[in-house]
């Protein structure tokens with residue numbers, strides 16, 4: 001096993017230190033859509049190292065020049081995308097392109113690693129990358145162990161006091177508890193835990209990081225953040241996109257594995273964890289793991305609703321059924337939506353349900369956390385026209401509308417006692433200049449400066465899989481496990497409301 005060496009950390013906000021970034025899967029979709037735009041943004045904001053080399057590795061037959069053209073096209077498309085729209089600054093793009101080269105190789109071929117070794121030496125000589133290397137595995141998880149074994153055999157992940165070697169792996173990390181454990185074991189044959197950066201790009205989103213700040217940098221929320229005051233919490237990650245071109249991946253993955261043990265559980269952990277001793281990587285990750293360890297393991301029949309989108313429409317435009325998407329089997333039972341109810345067995349949260357839902361092809365793109373507070377203990381106004389008092393809610397709006405909203409009752413002016421629901425609504429854009437970001441910028445930069453706070457540690461990944469393992473078992477045993485169909489463009493299956501039982505609560509409506 002590799003030796004754990006502690007390297008000097010660059011302070012946040014300063015330019016990252018010299019390094020070479022090696023991207024496995026450089027011709028793939030992730031590199032094109034997310035990594036290259038993120039690197040461009042790092043160049044634009046002055047955070048990309050001055051001494052920087054990028055080596056793209058993939059099977060596709062490309063030259064350095066055609067790779068650069070491919071990247072230029074990706075960054076240009078990104079800059080004009082309506083979510084990120086910005087003026088393309090060619091000097092930054094040119095600098096990024098100038099740092100790049102391409103190695104056409106088969107990941108399983110030892111010869112590729114000999115070639116890579118030579119390329120890395122060249123990068124050190126020509127670009128003064130100082131032998132620091134970040135290996136980014138933008139490939140299917142089935143390739144992770146093989147690539148890391150080869151990197152190990154070629155001596156490429158061996159750190160020295162002066163030079164770091166780090167490996168970023170994309171999600172999903174394994175496909176269940178056993179495979180995640182096995183993958184971890186394989187990676188650890190060649191890497192120390194501190195060299196492994198398990199990517200969850202949700203943690204790079206500003207609004208997701210803000211959950212911690214909102215809770216722990218303000219005095220007013222934490223005293224209320226307990227079972228004494230909170231009725232329940234709803235976490236929603238709703239998407240409008242369908243499966244797009246990813247059926248080969250999605251058919252065997254489904255909404256649960258794609259989103260829940262990683263993105264959605266990270267949101268849960270940030271919402272429910274105790275205050276860490278500091279914002280140091282291990283202090284934060286200790287608390288996240290601790291709270292995930294306290295989550296009830298699911299009852300897959302009682303606590304879960306799985307759905308799949310059928311044909312539907314949005315704004316009058318017809319939408320295909322999942323089963324009619326390219327490369328999807330005509331009788332597929334893969335879920336494209338999942339909702340679940342979880343409980344947390346600790347003193348802060350005992351008895352407070354956490355409802356989670358995520359799905360594709362829904363009516364709107366909306367990611368948010370709604371904390372619903374308990375109703376007042378009795379109604380002073382019961383003999384008036386106010387009717388039942390509504391509960392207060394705090395809505396943490398993650399995307400695309402970023403902000404927070406507190407809802408409470410106020411007297412409607414007039415001679416009668418009537419209460420109306422009003423909102424204190426904070427929008428990021430009203431206060432801060434929002435730099436266009438994919439969420440990957442923060443994480444690539446953090447890896448370069450050696451801050452693992454926003455990456456998943458192995459114990460928290462395992463805790464996530466542990467919670468959903470019974471559902472995995474059920475799906476492995478029963479091909480006819482319950483699946484509800486919902487119209488594409490709708491709010492998801494009506495059955496998801498059943499998770500609230502007779503509590504009188506419902507899912508917050510999607511816009």
Ligand code: BG6
Pocket residue numbers: 171239258439
């Ligand atoms: C990815 C999932 O991790 O996250 C995708 O694999 C999903 O299926 C995506 O669409 C959502 O991320 P974002 O940043 O677009 O909300």
